[in-house]
Amino acid sequence: MSDPRMCVAIDVGTHGIGFAIAPVSPANDDPLARKIHHFNQWDSQPDPAAKNLSALLLDSDDQLIAWGYEARRLWLTQGRTLRQAGARYHHGFKMDLGASAHTTSMSVVASAALDDPATGDGELLDGPHRPPQAGRSHTDRRAADLLTILLRQVVDKALQQIKASGYDEDDIRWTITVPACWTDYQKAIVRDILKNAGLPAEDGRVLLSLEPEAAAHYARLTTAAPKGAKRNSGGALMQPGARFMVVDCGGGTVDITAYQNDDDGKMTEIGRSLGDRLGSDFLNRKLENDYLQECLGDADALAVIREQCPDALLNIIDQWERAKVGVTLDQEDSVELQIPAAIDRIMGPAVRKRLARRQNKVDDSIILTPVQLHALFDTVVPGTLDLIEAQLKEMDAARADGQGPDTILLVGGFGSSPYLQQAVKERFGDRATVLVPPNPDIAVLHGAVHFCYDPQTRARRSRFTYGVDFHTAFKEDVDPQAKRWVTPEGDVLCMDRFSIFVRAGESVSTNAEVVHEYIPLTNDVTYLSVPIYATRDPDPRYVSDAGCDRLAHIRVDLTPVMRFARQERGVRVYMKFGETEIKVRAELIQGGQPVAAQVRFHSNY
Numbered sequence: 001m002s003d004p005r006m007c008v009a010i011d012v013g014t015h016g017i018g019f020a021i022a023p024v025s026p027a028n029d030d031p032l033a034r035k036i037h038h039f040n041q042w043d044s045q046p047d048p049a050a051k052n053l054s055a056l057l058l059d060s061d062d063q064l065i066a067w068g069y070e071a072r073r074l075w076l077t078q079g080r081t082l083r084q085a086g087a088r089y090h091h092g093f094k095m096d097l098g099a100s101a102h103t104t105s106m107s108v109v110a111s112a113a114l115d116d117p118a119t120g121d122g123e124l125l126d127g128p129h130r131p132p133q134a135g136r137s138h139t140d141r142r143a144a145d146l147l148t149i150l151l152r153q154v155v156d157k158a159l160q161q162i163k164a165s166g167y168d169e170d171d172i173r174w175t176i177t178v179p180a181c182w183t184d185y186q187k188a189i190v191r192d193i194l195k196n197a198g199l200p201a202e203d204g205r206v207l208l209s210l211e212p213e214a215a216a217h218y219a220r221l222t223t224a225a226p227k228g229a230k231r232n233s234g235g236a237l238m239q240p241g242a243r244f245m246v247v248d249c250g251g252g253t254v255d256i257t258a259y260q261n262d263d264d265g266k267m268t269e270i271g272r273s274l275g276d277r278l279g280s281d282f283l284n285r286k287l288e289n290d291y292l293q294e295c296l297g298d299a300d301a302l303a304v305i306r307e308q309c310p311d312a313l314l315n316i317i318d319q320w321e322r323a324k325v326g327v328t329l330d331q332e333d334s335v336e337l338q339i340p341a342a343i344d345r346i347m348g349p350a351v352r353k354r355l356a357r358r359q360n361k362v363d364d365s366i367i368l369t370p371v372q373l374h375a376l377f378d379t380v381v382p383g384t385l386d387l388i389e390a391q392l393k394e395m396d397a398a399r400a401d402g403q404g405p406d407t408i409l410l411v412g413g414f415g416s417s418p419y420l421q422q423a424v425k426e427r428f429g430d431r432a433t434v435l436v437p438p439n440p441d442i443a444v445l446h447g448a449v450h451f452c453y454d455p456q457t458r459a460r461r462s463r464f465t466y467g468v469d470f471h472t473a474f475k476e477d478v479d480p481q482a483k484r485w486v487t488p489e490g491d492v493l494c495m496d497r498f499s500i501f502v503r504a505g506e507s508v509s510t511n512a513e514v515v516h517e518y519i520p521l522t523n524d525v526t527y528l529s530v531p532i533y534a535t536r537d538p539d540p541r542y543v544s545d546a547g548c549d550r551l552a553h554i555r556v557d558l559t560p561v562m563r564f565a566r567q568e569r570g571v572r573v574y575m576k577f578g579e580t581e582i583k584v585r586a587e588l589i590q591g592g593q594p595v596a597a598q599v600r601f602h603s604n605y
Contacts, residue, residue, distance in 0.1 A: 004173035006162060009209070009448030010154055011177045014094045014252030014281050015413060016051030017068075017150060019158045020442075022449045029220055029454075036449050038442065039161060044069040048304040054094060056150055060086025067153050072314070073278045079311030089310065092281050095252040096143035097186055098388050144193055151197040173207070174199055174237030175452035177444055178580070180210040180248075180255035181275025184551075187581055203389050204250075208580040209451045211444045212248040212257040215411040216267060217456055218447030219246065219437045221275040223409075223489070237407065238265050243399075244407040245271075245391050245432070247424075248444060249414035254384045256391045258406075259457075260398070267460035272505065273463065274387050278380040280414040283324060284317050286379045294315070295358070295366055297351055305343055312340035316366065327373050329422035335373060337366040381423050388428060406432040411443035459507045461508045467500040469543045469550075472516055483542070488522055498533060498540040498548065501575045505538060517589065519570045520558060528556040528571055532584065561590045 003024070010019045020038035028034045042546075045068075052068035057075055065087060066074050075082065075089040084232055159169065178190055187208060195201050216237075223235035236260070237244050245258040255275035259267040277545070292313075293302045305313055319337045339347070344364070347355075356363040370374070389407065395406055408428060410421060415436060425434045437443055450456070473493040474484050483495045500590040501514045520528055535548040543550070554573065561569045570589040575582065587594045 003256035005171035006167050006173070007175070007449055007452040008158055008162065008172050009175040009177070009214075009445060009452050010151070010158070010213075011051065011214075011445040011448055012094065012147070012151065013054060013177075013250055013413070014092055014279055014446075015053065015054060015250070016049075017054045017154055018049075019026050019154055020050070020445050020449050021158070021162060022453055023085060024453065031450055031454065034453065036446050038445060042068050042070075044073040049055065050153075050445055054093065054150060055089065055091040056146060057082070057087060057089050058149075063144070064149055067150060072133055072318075076311050076315060079309070083310075083498055088315070090146055090519075092184060092251070093143050093146045095279075095281070096255075097147065097189060114510070119239060135538055144189055148193050148196045155198050169200075173205060173452055175207045175209045175212045175214075175448045177214055177448050179250075179253045179275060180212050180257055180273040181253055191581075203455070207452060209448045210255070210257065210273070210580055211250065211253075211256045212246040212411070213267075213457060213580075214445075215248050215409070215443040216244070216246045216257065216259060216447065217450035218443040219244075219409045219411060219435075220267075220436045220456070221450070224436060226463065229400065237261075237298055237409075240265055241403065241406070243270070243395060243403060244409055245388070245395065246409045246411060247388060247415065249384065249410065249412040249417075249420060250279045250444075251281040251413060252277065252279040254380070254387060254414075256387050256393050258391050262458060264458075267454075267456050268459040268507065269457070269461045270398040271391050272461050276383060276387060278383045279389075280324070280380070282319060283376055286376055287320055288313070291314050291368075291372065291376070292366070295355055296347065297354060301346065301351065305346055308344035308346065309340075312342040315340045316343070322538060324376075327377065328418045329426070331370045331373055331419075334370065335368040336362075337368070339364055339366060342518060343406070348470050358424050377419050381420060385419065385423060385427055388424065392428070392431065405574065406423060408432045408434045410434065411438045411440045413441045415440040415443075455510070457510055459509050460577075462502045462504055462506050462508055464536060465498075465500060465504045465538055465540060466502050466532070466534050466577065466582065467498050467540075467543075468516070468518075468573060469533060470497055470499045470533045471495050472499075477586035493534050496542045496544050498535075498543050500540070502577045503538045504536055513574045513576045515572050515574045517570050519567055523566050525558065527558050530554045530556065530571070530586070546550060556586050556588070558588075560593060564590055 005024050007022045007024060008019060009021075011017065013469060018038060020036050022028055022034060022036045038050045040048040040050055042049065053072055054110050055069075056067050057071035065082075066072070067317040071089065072091075162172065163169075175196060178187055178188065190208065194206055199206050220235055220237040235243060242263050243260045248255045253275050255273070257269060257273050258271040258378070260270050262268050288302075293299055296302055296305075316337050316339070320335075323335045323337070325496045344352075352363040359365075359367045364535070392406065408424060410424060414420060421434070421436060428434060471485065471493040474492045479494040485493050485495050487493060495548050499516055501516065502508055518528065520532065531543070531553040532551045533543045533548050534544065534551055537545065537547055541549055542548070556571045558569050558571075568590060572587050573591055574585045574587075576584075585594065
């Protein structure tokens with residue numbers, strides 16, 4: 001595409017979703033003066049907000065009735081009628097995408113565009129190492145369907161606003177945010193979702209931005225400038241040599257990345273991306289699944305409430321959402337959640353009596369004492385502190401002599417929690433400066449616009465060692481005899497060697513491409529099938545080593561070059577690791593003919 005005239009970012013959160021835009025113009029090229037506009041007039045919203053709810057109300061045929069705050073309003077006010085008609089309310093489903101990654105054994109989702117190499121004569125990988133295919137789980141498919149419907153509503157709303165300003169769809173470059181802890185498999189699903197939601201499929205038209213990295217773009221521009229710095233030189237985190245950690249605390253995940261600015265003030269990733277399912281939404285789940293069940297006396301009563309009046313249960317969770325943002329680490333007051341009439345009727349006299357004994361005669365509210373509030377926050381806060389500790393150790397390992405203290409930035413909706421802020425300062429305040437940028441809830445959204453307009457990341461660290469299976473010279477007393485193979489031409493080769501493109505933990509420039517060349521093993525080979533592997537081991541020797549798993553393969557047709565000698569039928573394989581997604585391409589050395597390559601990742605990656 002030609003240079004974009006409009007940059008648009010969509011922040012897809014577990015709790016909320018929104019979009020922001022920035023026209024591309026000379027006046028907007030300076031990030032310190034860049035004008036970013038976010039939409040904040042959502043239907044049925046209680047107050048102006050940059051993000052709508054990530055909520056859907058679907059009928060019995062999965063057709064959209066309403067979304068966002070309007071979906072919640074209808075569910076709360078017309079829930080009984082809607083339920084009787086088979087309607088369902090969906091919220092928090094983003095975290096179901098790829099959830100099977102924690103339980104599924106390793107396999108590969110093969111591209112349908114590639115022929116089965118097991119039937120050809122150019123396969124470089126022996127059969128025993130070829131893993132079975134696996135499709136997406138039902139949970140993945142359901143979450144993907146819901147996210148597609150949700151994203152389509154936001155894309156349509158964004159296009160309405162942009163077209164009203166005189167721009168066309170072809171003028172737009174899009175950025176979509178994803179958690180840093182998501183695997184390449186989950187990002188691949190996101191790519192399918194984006195296409196199905198109506199976004200362009202052309203390379204470069206839609207970028208994926210890691211949520212904490214987007215937040216870093218925002219935080220660098222909103223922190224105070226160092227004392228004595230020149231006017232308009234940017235905040236302290238834009239200065240060369242600055243070291244900082246971004247802790248993005250959202251509804252579903254806590255994601256952490258760490259950076260050090262190079263001499264030009266560009267960000268270079270240090271440490272490694274860390275993250276886990278520790279978002280504030282898990283406080284809600286803990287409240288509902290454990291504490292409410294305990295108050296009601298058994299799981300059966302909670303199941304009845306979920307079935308007969310889920311709208312009333314949602315009312316309690318909404319009360320908790322509003323209350324939890326004010327809970328502090330040294331909280332001395334209890335929090336009171338009113339019990340809706342529909343739940344009160346289901347409870348009955350016996351449950352009310354038991355509740356009154358527990359709560360000093362109060363039977364029309366759920367009382368959360370300071371001890372219970374601490375227990376709820378302990379669902380996610382200790383794990384978050386442990387992730388920060390691990391990232392600080394990574395940063396310490398990359399520290400050079402004379403470098404100043406590190407900075408910890410808390411961003412995301414849960415980053416504004418005083419409880420979390422106090423807990424982080426209490427544990428790490430003597431080791432790092434803890435900052436919360438203005439409006440931490442929009443840090444990812446606005447930062448994603450900055451990323452879309454002009455990415456400031458110069459290098460990232462690879463999560464895995466990536467490479468391909470190839471045959472090379474056999475080394476006596478090093479390679480096992482079982483891997484020894486003699487070609488028809490008499491060459492003694494070692495099978496299953498791991499040709500490394502990038503090592504786990506290696507810093508890779510965002511612009512760099514790694515290229516290796518390969519030739520067919522025998523004269524009669526009419527295509528090469530190059531298998532792609534990954535492992536956490538930084539220096540694997542064989543693709544059959546423990547922990548090495550096959551991701552996919554690239555099939556390269558050699559028919560156009562069969563007239564050349566075998567040594568001249570080479571193929572170049574390119575891999576690019578510095579971007580948010582891994583990109584692979586291949587070409588014939590003779591004539592430079594490009595070869596289409598598509599990599600499909602299994603859930604563990």
